[in-house]
Amino acid sequence: MTHQAEIIDSPDESFSKLNMLDFISSKEIEKKISKSHAKKIPYDLYIRLSPQKFVRIVNKNQEIPVERFRNYYEKGALFVYMKKEDFQNYLGINLCLTEKISENKLVPQEKKLILLKHTGEIILDCLYTNEIDQTALESAKTMxxxxxxxxxxxxxxxxxxxxxxxxxDHLYAHCVAVSFYSTLIARQLQWNAPVTLTKITIAGLLHDIGKKDIPRTIIDKPRFNMSVEEIKIYETHPITGMQILSKLEAVPEEILQIVMQHHEDCTGHGYPHGLKKGQIHPLARLIAVSDKFAEFVVKGPESQGMTPENAFLEILNLYRDLLDTTFLYALMQVFGFEPPKKYIQLREEWEEEE
Known part of the structure; x- marks a missing residue:
């Protein structure tokens, strides 16, 4: 920190947290596109020293090189903070940036994906910590x-x-993963109609929105550590999510069904309604595959982050009958994974359903 840094006392709830590496990456992309050495930061930025104690590292409209942020990261600052009232401004800047880079060949695919993930998490933070309105939904649609x-x-x-x-944040990372891997499943199946892809991607992003009012002490637990009462609370999130989104006229009925049905399974033992395969919306069955896959490959309460191969083997061993094999096999193809010979019937089922 510099000797000019200002330390302030303020409630943690007044700030929004950003992954420092993702923030650095977005600034590097911005620099590459604008071809300037430094950009003015249109908001104050902070590092958290301890609960309710922050140090301001950037003043609004100050020019600061990306290297300075990397320096903070190397000193142990994993996150950068901004005031809640500036967060929407930051989201707007990142939405513009993601649109600009989509076809920009100067920006590597890896950088595009980091920015995309970062922007998705910013949107989710807005959705989970504020009231969901049409503006928030439009931001999600743009992304x-x-x-x-x-x-x-x-x-x-x-x-x-x-x-x-x-x-x-594992909750946000999980939702982004479900959204993006569902999109890749759809692409693999040649479902390339823009309206279909948009519904799938938005539904994936919002599928767990019903968790916004569930205590983090429950969400951050593995299911096997939850009490019976906690499981009951946890399993309210599909219906709660549908109810939240149904208040917005712009949300299609299909997305409401997907959000409500993504924990139903093909054997009729899912929740909240115990629907059989034929009663579950096809896109909800697709999202269910990505949801289970993300549960294993993204670090969170249920996993420390498996390889895709190990995740697929786990799913085949424990969850194969619960999931729609058409979508499961399509996701395996995305990763170039071939099921072991003992699961040859999986491929035959997939081909029959085609």
Whole structure:
């Protein structure tokens, strides 16, 4: 820190937290596109020293080189903070940036995916910590339209996984993973109609929005550590999510069904309604595959982050009958994974359903 740094006392709830590496990456992209050495930061930035104690490292409209932020990171600052009232401004800047880079060949695919993940997490932070309104939904739609373009081929699958496991909130990373991997499944199945891709990507991003009012002490637990009462609370999130989104006229009925049905399973033993396969919306069955896959490959309460291969083997061993094999096999193809010979019937089922 410099001797000019100002230390302030303020409630943690007054600030929004950003992954420092993702922030650095977005600034590097901005610099590459603008071809300038430093950009003015249109908001104050802070580092958290301890609960309710922050140090201001950047004053509004100050020019600061990206290297300075990297220096803070190397000294142990994993996150950068800004005031809640500036967060929407930052989101707007990042949405513009993601749109600009989608076809920019100067920006590597890895950087595009990091920015895409970062922007998705910013949107989710807004959705989970504030009232959901039309503006927030429009932000999600803008990001989704860019995402469906950047995720146009399966080469993004492994690079995205790396980005998702870099110092992030597991709830947001999980939702971004479900959204993006669902898009890749749809692409693999040649479901390339923009309206379909948009519905799938938005539904993936919002599928767990019903968790916004569930205590983090429950969300951060593995299911096997939850009490019976905590499981009951946890399992309210599909219906709660549908109810939250149904208040917005712009949300299509299909997305409401997906959000409500993403924990139903093909054997009829899912929740909240115990629907059989034929009663579950096809896109909800697709999202369910990405949801289970993300549960294993993204670091969180249920996993420390498996490799895709180990995740698929776990799913085949424990969850194969619960999931729609059409979508499961499509996701395996995205990663170039072939099921072991004992699961040859899986491929036959997939071909029959085609």
């Amino acid at each position: 989704v339209e860019t995402a469906t373009h950047i995720l146009s081929d399966s080469s993004a699958a492994f690079e995205l996984l790396k980005a998702l496991n870099e110092y992030t």
